[in-house]
Amino acid sequence: MRKALVGVIIYLLIAACTVWGQDAMHFYDLGLKSSMAYKKIQYFTKAIELDPGLTEAYAKRGTLLYFQEKYTSAIQDFRKLTELKPYEPEAYLMLGLGYMKKGNYDEAIARLTRAIELEPQHAGAYSYRSETYRLKGMIEEAIQDATRAIELGGSERIIGGAFTTRSKAHRELGQIDRADADFKKALKLDPEQYKYSMLTSTELLADWASESSRLKSVGWVGAALIVGLLFVVIFKLTISSPQKKDDDH
Numbered sequence: 001m002r003k004a005l006v007g008v009i010i011y012l013l014i015a016a017c018t019v020w021g022q023d024a025m026h027f028y029d030l031g032l033k034s035s036m037a038y039k040k041i042q043y044f045t046k047a048i049e050l051d052p053g054l055t056e057a058y059a060k061r062g063t064l065l066y067f068q069e070k071y072t073s074a075i076q077d078f079r080k081l082t083e084l085k086p087y088e089p090e091a092y093l094m095l096g097l098g099y100m101k102k103g104n105y106d107e108a109i110a111r112l113t114r115a116i117e118l119e120p121q122h123a124g125a126y127s128y129r130s131e132t133y134r135l136k137g138m139i140e141e142a143i144q145d146a147t148r149a150i151e152l153g154g155s156e157r158i159i160g161g162a163f164t165t166r167s168k169a170h171r172e173l174g175q176i177d178r179a180d181a182d183f184k185k186a187l188k189l190d191p192e193q194y195k196y197s198m199l200t201s202t203e204l205l206a207d208w209a210s211e212s213s214r215l216k217s218v219g220w221v222g223a224a225l226i227v228g229l230l231f232v233v234i235f236k237l238t239i240s241s242p243q244k245k246d247d248d249h
Contacts, residue, residue, distance in 0.1 A: 024050035024057075025047070025051075028054060028060075031043030031057070032060070037064055044060050053084060062081065066094065066097065069101070072102070074098045075099065087118060092111045093124060093125050095111045096125075099111060100132045105132050108129075112125050113129065121152055122152075123158055123162070126145045126148045126149035127145070127158050127159070127161050127165065129145050130142045130145035130146040130166070130169075133145060134168060139173060142166070142169045143166055143169045143170070146162040146163070161190070163182045163183075163186035164182070164183075167179045167186060170182060
């Protein structure tokens, strides 16, 4: 009788665990199918509550939180993910990005380095570590990592980012020609994601004015017109148009 009772209890526990797992996957699937980010997060959260070991839910929720700039919460998810999957390079990469956004560069470098240890050909990890090095003021290391990312190749966005970081690093070292060359490559690879302004208005005028031969070739009238056009372009780029006031306010 006692053995039969134990058998029934074990059966019920196994059945309960099976239903528990199915319920967790049900909410996970709902999260994948939903088109709204906040609903996705709710579904993935429910899936994690039902199955705390569901690594896919941590990865999906953490990524959503990262792009919502909720970096502390994203870090928590990816930290848990590295505990559950200690040999997953993407988990360390995203954890490193979270720390980088929070300004904790040492932690970011450590996690991105771990991603590279697990996957030595990971161009993205090199590219992001390069930017982290640059933000920390380690310019030579930034250039080395960016160059390695470019050599490894990858998506246009990743390699464009590596060229962008290397461009900024060269500029900080005063290597303007190299900075300009990398800037052009970054812009060509990833024009939509490009957010780095290579020249300020003052530098633009100074660079143009330094080309005296070009000014002489068009004459003083032409030079005056060119300078005037430059000022127009600069003001359009640097002064945003006033927003139209809402009639209801």
